[in-house]
Amino acid sequence: MSQENVEVVRRIYDALDRPDAVAALWHPEVEFDVSRDIWAAVVGGGHYRGPDGVRDWMLDLYGAWGQLDLDCKELIDAGDEVVSVLSVHGRGKASGIEVGYEPAGIWTIHRGQVVRVVWFASREQALEAVGLLE
DSSP, X not given: OHHHHHHHHHHHHHTXXXXXXXXXXXXXXXXXXXXXXXXXXXXXXXXXXXXXXXXXXXXXXXXXXXXXXXXXXXXXXXXXXXXXXXXXXXXXXXXXXXXXXXXXXXXXXXTTEEEEXXXXXXXXXXXXXXXXXX
């Protein structure tokens, strides 16, 4: 199942500009936890629930930036979970300041649907959380 889980996450990243194309991949009760990400305060803090919550998170995230480029650099099979490592570059809407960072998410998938995503400030933190970093 783990390679299938990686493919679920890959499909979501491939369709970032077409969220309706992957709506069925989100569990109705999906939890989106950004409380551990360094930009949590920028996007409204902690937890979002359900597909509408994921959409709200995306609106909050993109709304804070004048320009935002998000690229999935790596998908790591972690057994029952998938770790995604991103490269994010943006320019603040109000400040014009350019920033870049590489957050990582732990995706939990059940029966082909994402049930939980927890975001971390770094690849190392996410790998430690799934037991792949000593």
